[in-house]
Amino acid sequence: MNGRPPNRAKAAQRRHSPGKGPGPLNAQASAALIVHRVDQGESLSTALPERLARSNDADRGRIQEIAYGVLREAPRLDFLADRLLSQPLRERDRDIHALLQVGLYQLWRLAIPTHAAVNETVNAARQLGKDWAAGLLNAVLRGFLRQREALETALADAPEAVRLGLPGWLLNRLRADWPEQMSALTTASLARPPMTLRINLARTTRDEWLRRAHEAGIPALPHPVVNSAVTLETPCDVRRLPGFTEGEVSVQDAAAQLCASLLDAGDRQRVLDACAAPGGKTLALLERAPQLDMLALDIDATRLGRVHENLERAGLSAVVRAADAARPDEWWDGRPFERILLDAPCSATGVIRRHPDIARLRRPEDIDPLTARQAELLDALWPLLAPGGRLLYATCSILRVENELQIDAFLRRHPDAHEIRLPEGWGQARPQGRQILTGEDGMDGFYYALLEKPA
Numbered sequence: 489m490n491g492r493p494p495n496r497a498k499a500a501q502r503r504h505s506p507g508k509g510p511g512p513l514n515a516q517a518s519a520a521l522i523v524h525r526v527d528q529g530e531s532l533s534t535a536l537p538e539r540l541a542r543s544n545d546a547d548r549g550r551i552q553e554i555a556y557g558v559l560r561e562a563p564r565l566d567f568l569a570d571r572l573l574s575q576p577l578r579e580r581d582r583d584i585h586a587l588l589q590v591g592l593y594q595l596w597r598l599a600i601p602t603h604a605a606v607n608e609t610v611n612a613a614r615q616l617g618k619d620w621a622a623g624l625l626n627a628v629l630r631g632f633l634r635q636r637e638a639l640e641t642a643l644a645d646a647p648e649a650v651r652l653g654l655p656g657w658l659l660n661r662l663r664a665d666w667p668e669q670m671s672a673l674t675t676a677s678l679a680r681p682p683m684t685l686r687i688n689l690a691r692t693t694r695d696e697w698l699r700r701a702h703e704a705g706i707p708a709l710p711h712p713v714v715n716s717a718v719t720l721e722t723p724c725d726v727r728r729l730p731g732f733t734e735g736e737v738s739v740q741d742a743a744a745q746l747c748a749s750l751l752d753a754g755d756r757q758r759v760l761d762a763c764a765a766p767g768g769k770t771l772a773l774l775e776r777a778p779q780l781d782m783l784a785l786d787i788d789a790t791r792l793g794r795v796h797e798n799l800e801r802a803g804l805s806a807v808v809r810a811a812d813a814a815r816p817d818e819w820w821d822g823r824p825f826e827r828i829l830l831d832a833p834c835s836a837t838g839v840i841r842r843h844p845d846i847a848r849l850r851r852p853e854d855i856d857p858l859t860a861r862q863a864e865l866l867d868a869l870w871p872l873l874a875p876g877g878r879l880l881y882a883t884c885s886i887l888r889v890e891n892e893l894q895i896d897a898f899l900r901r902h903p904d905a906h907e908i909r910l911p912e913g914w915g916q917a918r919p920q921g922r923q924i925l926t927g928e929d930g931m932d933g934f935y936y937a938l939l940e941k942p943a
């Protein structure tokens with residue numbers, strides 16, 4: 489005791505509203521709160537920005553790095569925590585479990601001094617209003633440092649889902665779909681993805697942009713396969729990118745950028761982007777042909793806000809509408825589309841490296857409803873296509889059932905549809921469409937199939 493009376497009001501405030509108290513939390517506490525929210529079923533894309541908005545500018549990069557790292561390594565960190573704790577933490581202390589994961593991740597994977605990692609984690613427990621956990625965390629983290637070698641040996645013999653860091657049901661599906669590529673796929677799914685950009689080729693050339701990036705001290709390389717794409721050597725804040733606010737460059741994986749050349753929509757054609765938000769592909773299509781008569785639809789009105797922002801930044805225009813693409817009777821004016829992009833809602837198993845929360849939140853029972861939804865969207869949109877028109881089906885999934893098997897079933901249901909073979913040089917040809925497996929040519933896992941209605 490230091491003789492001063494405890495400040496009960498402050499302690500109580502911290503207990504009831506961690507992170508809403510007077511000062512910002514340290515990076516460890518902030519990262520733990522993000523991980524905890526994902527653990528409770530929220531997506532990283534909601535939990536992360538909300539917490540970052542309440543953090544110091546200087547801490548944001550570190551918070552993000554720790555939160556992503558912990559989510560990538562979660563099964564392994566849980567394995568370590570189980571062995572170090574004499575009994576599991578109570579359900580109401582899952583925030584402390586998340587903080588323990590943060591502490592272990594720092595000691596195990598980040599090159600920071602161990603005493604700083606331990607002290608900051610212990611301080612974070614106090615900031616979260618759980619002073620009682622300070623001693624426990626201190627002991628467990630020091631235990632890890634002492635037993636590290638034995639723990640790593642035990643980890644090598646752990647069950648597959650722990651060792652490979654992905655849930656068992658997903659590993660089983662990947663093994664069934666991609667037996668030979670399984671090992672590369674699991675590694676790529678948990679690797680840090682590159683930051684890839686799309687250059688607006690209507691405004692500048694890729695070489696010119698690379699020259700300006702080099703001058704600005706941002707080393708970048710042209711993507712080997714996609715001619716609008718560049719890959720940064722190190723991720724950086726978009727505000728530092730030359731021409732970002734003017735719409736000369738946008739963040740988008742190279743696999744997603746392929747949509748524009750594959751759909752090949754020409755100026756003034758009537759185009760439907762049926763699942764458009766947040767607008768990455770809408771923009772890619774419009775940058776290639778700015779005069780398109782584009783309708784960008786999405787069922788999620790909130791996410792459509794991002795489409796408006798993106799269009800405004802790039803100085804491009806489209807009709808943007810919140811509607812269920814599977815219910816054209818509610819929004820279609822009866823004029824056929826010459827091109828349709830269906831970037832369907834999917835398991836997102838091809839982008840786990842960018843959204844590691846997917847590995848935790850996605851459930852095996854999600855897959856059947858998703859494939860049913862994709863089939864429903866395909867069937868509902870096909871009649872809207874003009875004779876001679878083309879529909880590009882896309883997913884960021886690596887599961888065959890959402891991709892080639894989905895298109896195979898569609899072609900059986902619609903004898904008037906035929907598949908156009910896609911150009912080579914990326915991914916791999918499948919019986920229907922082409923598949924990019926996560927990490928190939930540095931790209932996200934992605935699938936495309938192009939369907940045509942006879943003239």
Ligand SMILES: C[S@@+](CC[C@H](N)C(=O)[O-])C[C@H]1O[C@@H](n2cnc3c(N)ncnc32)[C@H](O)[C@@H]1O
Nearest residue numbers: 763764765766767768769786787788812813831
């Ligand atoms: C893969 S994301 C689209 C990404 C977007 N094309 C891009 O490149 O930025 C799938 C989108 O489908 C939307 N969606 C899901 N069901 C839908 C439906 N029935 N009608 C329209 N949009 C739907 C979701 O809200 C989500 O924004």
